[in-house]
Amino acid sequence: MTYLKNTWYVAAWGDEVSREPLGRKLLDQDIVLYRREDGDVVAIGNRCPHRFAPLSMGKLQGDTIECPYHGLRFNGHGACVLNPNGDGDIPPKAKVPAYRVEERHDLVWFWGGDPEQADPALIPDLSYVTDPKTRTVTGHIHVDAAYELYIDNLIDLSHAQFVHNDQLGVDNYEDAQLEVKQADEQVDVIITIPNANMPPAIRGITGEDNKRGNFVLAAHWQIPSIVTNHIQFLDADTNEALHESFGSHLLTPETETTAHYFYGLTRKHRLDDKDVDNAVRAWHLKGFTEQDKPVIEAAARMMGDETDPLAMGPAIIQTDGANVRARRILKKRIKLELEQESQA
Amino acid sequence: MTYLKNTWYVAAWGDEVSREPLGRKLLDQDIVLYRREDGDVVAIGNRCPHRFAPLSMGKLQGDTIECPYHGLRFNGHGACVLNPNGDGDIPPKAKVPAYRVEERHDLVWFWGGDPEQADPALIPDLSYVTDPKTRTVTGHIHVDAAYELYIDNLIDLSHAQFVHNDQLGVDNYEDAQLEVKQADEQVDVIITIPNANMPPAIRGITGEDNKRGNFVLAAHWQIPSIVTNHIQFLDADTNEALHESFGSHLLTPETETTAHYFYGLTRKHRLDDKDVDNAVRAWHLKGFTEQDKPVIEAAARMMGDETDPLAMGPAIIQTDGANVRARRILKKRIKLELEQESQA
């Protein structure tokens, strides 16, 4: 399995892109991202066609980026618009690829394949991120594991009981009920633990210590590697949400064996409370950098050169239902794309 | 040359294995070691068959080990005995290899090949380690060199005069006499330096500064990579031992190019003296980590992809007699094992 090209991937959270060039490898391609003076995001090839220095080490000159090595300038379409040296001639080869990017819901999306096929209507709807009634804390880490291994992690929320036990563990996990649904090219998985104790992370936010209720973890996957989740703790009597949050977990392959992990936690309460922001950041650091990442990267090392667990004859259990379905959909789409490429 | 499989190797010193799981790669296999509640040592495959996380990152639950990722539990036979997720079904593939281990003389030995062939009677006799009249200080380091390069080092004690000159050097090394003996599949080498000054390390222990005597360094190699030595400094007149120690130098291949080095120094004097323990530890750190390891690892780098010096057309000198014999025996056994495998 490799990755789908003709689809939208996250290149960055909006606040990562500024008037300082940002070099990032995405789908094995070296890309530089920056904002034009009007604020629009530009994504072009990062490798100068002259002597191959990374443009991201250079600086912006108006809407162009200047190569750090010999000063050639490129515009947002990847065309060289200035050669400051010698006779100043600009040779035809002096150009870099330009990528289709769209900024939406505080995310910079880029189209991984043929720009002609890029359709902004296909960008996943993460409008809750920019809903004025919510507040979202975001982050980005680089991981030494194939992006698919992160999808596996994210749409099998049973890992929360073990990897994040200190934050999300409950004392009656054996009562958990699992539901997996597939519709079109999307997969939903819902774990419900009735009459659970309130997990530590939620106690920290609600301040309620001994309350029991229904703990509901729902994850939604869509092509290519977009996972959103909805975590709720419901009053056992009234079914009223004592707590809920919305997670964005967005993976972009860097290479076949490494990935970018963009995450966000969206809440509907205490929107302006910096203490909550900081608590969420602390949880992200703990949960994603200190808990998920070491386990997933260690599993990736254990897999050696293979990136697809299903190719290794694994033990498959019921809670793998969602990730097995997601991989199947993705593989089918990748196969189709490769067939179309070979026909073209 | 590669390594013999159907033989006993050291997996760990006994005190390295506890109720905290210990992950260790041995003979290219990822293994986790831990103690059951009754103290017996368990060694099973470290790679969870579900999503390939290392079990050594998990924790013990009674006599089982729980995977850190999704909580599957495995017993000392490598069988999955609990799947806490979903319907709880345990698929047939949910198992890991189990290794034959024996704890003897404070060492945990494991059989590298077919468990059916494992015969505890073949475990090398290192009973002096647990003799109540002795005291042994032990250690373990990881080395970036093929295990055979360490055998070469250990059964050619002439290196002591140069690599460990500050500790074991004498002023009349030119008088050294060499004896090499081979019996069955074992090799002995004895270097005797008559009327030598007492080497610095021994002066430090005996407190005798100007005494001369006979310095005798004897090393014994047996299959696969077990070296024991006996260092003596004898009174020139009475031939009484002014000092003696027994060294255990036990190599286990991690991969073809890296190894585990387990070492111990056994003494018969001042058994309860912590100062002597600390002096031995300081000597181990100096001699093994700061002197042998850099030289051997540098030689390994100089050899590039080759792990067998004899394949590189080296200059062979008389003091190589022991290591050439040992390699010849080992190669013959490995060849035989490969032939048996190909016939099976």
Place this chain on the structure above:
Amino acid sequence: MTYLKNTWYVAAWGDEVSREPLGRKLLDQDIVLYRREDGDVVAIGNRCPHRFAPLSMGKLQGDTIECPYHGLRFNGHGACVLNPNGDGDIPPKAKVPAYRVEERHDLVWFWGGDPEQADPALIPDLSYVTDPKTRTVTGHIHVDAAYELYIDNLIDLSHAQFVHNDQLGVDNYEDAQLEVKQADEQVDVIITIPNANMPPAIRGITGEDNKRGNFVLAAHWQIPSIVTNHIQFLDADTNEALHESFGSHLLTPETETTAHYFYGLTRKHRLDDKDVDNAVRAWHLKGFTEQDKPVIEAAARMMGDETDPLAMGPAIIQTDGANVRARRILKKRIKLELEQESQA
């Protein structure tokens, strides 16, 4: 493209070689350099032929070097002259290669190929380095880039305006005039910027702030990777040099993808002023380690396995005239050498 063998390369600045052995990989060969008691430089193979330890970890014994592992001693011709072990026999294989070296103008040169062909008359003339009317500050860094990428950098001084803008930038770079000359197997490139402001680095030395003049940067390349330059700032009216310096930029391949960069700055003023020495060292650190090296190494990474930019279909601009010519000459000579080798 690989490298020429039968030619003189720099092995070290003279003050790098002493009575402490210096291990250095040059043209993929492991070499140890040291001075004999009479001060002459020795360069022999660094890999002991016995057990392959690096001789450079050993110590000098008179004019010989003693292997750190088992004490074999080798003389400046690479012959083993002492085996201190066992019967002391010296086997025929106990020898290492000896390299032709010449010390001239404070540089240790070595011949990369067949010693029989080594002709000291071919050593490039860098006599200005030891001219008593000059003072030279020198240095050496290791770079993770093919040596050719450094030649490209050094004989295209247009990079100074961008990579070293804070030190050598001018405000009318668009007025620069370029001249490239090829004679025999040598290439010269001269950039003249008439009526330029005095660049910051030169202002720092001359103390003249607002003076404008003609800024002339001249570089000279010769086989194999010897670049010297002459930087001048001339009074616009009198054409008198307000400042000039002579740079030595000497590359030696370590491997096909890594190199040694030896540099020196020679001046004719304030010869005994340690403050100027220190200012030059600060400039070297800034310019070569913090500015050139990151850009060139990043470009090398961007090029992946390729070391020749011309093989990658680059955009070629007028200022590449010198480096394209130099590469063409070098390729021709390498091709010729390979043909001669295959005929021999």
